[in-house]
Amino acid sequence: MKAKQSLGSRLAEGVGGGLVRVLLIIVGLFWLVPTFGLLLSSLRSPEDIAASGWWKVFTEPSQLTFDSYAKLLENEDITSSLVNTVWITVPATLLVVIIGSLAGYAFAWMEFPGRDWWFLGVVGLLVVPVQVALIPIAELFGSIGIFGSVIGVVLFHVGFGLPFAVFLLRNFFAEIPRELLEAARLDGAGELRLFFRVVMPLGAPAIAALGIFQFLWVWNDLLVALIFSDSGSQPITVALQTQVRQFGNNIDVLAPGAFISMVVPLAVFFAFQRQFVSGVMAGAVK
Numbered sequence: 001m002k003a004k005q006s007l008g009s010r011l012a013e014g015v016g017g018g019l020v021r022v023l024l025i026i027v028g029l030f031w032l033v034p035t036f037g038l039l040l041s042s043l044r045s046p047e048d049i050a051a052s053g054w055w056k057v058f059t060e061p062s063q064l065t066f067d068s069y070a071k072l073l074e075n076e077d078i079t080s081s082l083v084n085t086v087w088i089t090v091p092a093t094l095l096v097v098i099i100g101s102l103a104g105y106a107f108a109w110m111e112f113p114g115r116d117w118w119f120l121g122v123v124g125l126l127v128v129p130v131q132v133a134l135i136p137i138a139e140l141f142g143s144i145g146i147f148g149s150v151i152g153v154v155l156f157h158v159g160f161g162l163p164f165a166v167f168l169l170r171n172f173f174a175e176i177p178r179e180l181l182e183a184a185r186l187d188g189a190g191e192l193r194l195f196f197r198v199v200m201p202l203g204a205p206a207i208a209a210l211g212i213f214q215f216l217w218v219w220n221d222l223l224v225a226l227i228f229s230d231s232g233s234q235p236i237t238v239a240l241q242t243q244v245r246q247f248g249n250n251i252d253v254l255a256p257g258a259f260i261s262m263v264v265p266l267a268v269f270f271a272f273q274r275q276f277v278s279g280v281m282a283g284a285v286k
């Protein structure tokens with residue numbers, strides 16, 4: 001005979017079941033409200049935006065128009081900044097993932113003099129604030145002629161993204177069973193083949209999580225881009241910041257530009273959310 005549950009147990013089961021799911025759905029919908037409101041604002045004329053809130057479209061759907069996006073495509077500052085954002089974000093993400101993966105494997109499974117001390121040095125770099133390095137690195141980039149270029153912005157992001165990447169992937173790769181690597185070495189696999197054939201597939205969740213973190217950080221960055229880029233290499237965040245100064249005149253460009261800047265990282269996150277969750281939770285089940 002099934003034991004009778006107490007009132008507290010029944011309430012705990014109810015809270016841990018459907019009620020929590022409903023609450024999480026409500027929170028998620030509230031979280032998406034600003035994005036949805038920005039989308040509707042980008043589909044309205046400047047006059048309608050100045051006259052009423054974005055929710056007015058539910059009673060007057062005739063306000064919706066793509067004129068703002070057409071005008072956005074005619075704004076060379078915004079379109080060129082979108083291209084610059086891609087040229088900055090993609091290389092900065094790929095370089096951090098590739099170099100961080102190789103370094104993480106070396107620190108985890110290769111023997112070389114001072115390995116642990118070098119790794120402690122990498123961990124120590126995690127506590128260095130970005131603001132501390134802005135002026136010295138700006139002077140360095142200026143002396144070698146890459147200040148204000150896309151290359152300079154990319155190198156700065158790579159330099160500050162690598163310590164976290166090495167720390168994360170080294171700890172993940174260190175959890176791979178030693179017997180598996182030794183078996184591959186007995187079969188004649190060298191270090192590079194072992195890395196690409198064994199370690200990379202097993203570390204795919206952590207690598208995907210790192211790639212998403214790095215992509216979102218670089219895409220949404222304003223401080224570094226504001227200092228290290230010029231008018232020809234500025235990303236979308238800087239271009240939108242300059243448009244804010246003329247908010248009353250350029251809202252029909254600012255709203256669709258801001259939505260595009262927001263929707264790209266959201267699309268990347270939702271496209272790879274399964275790999276992201278697997279990478280974040282991988283260490284919790286070992």
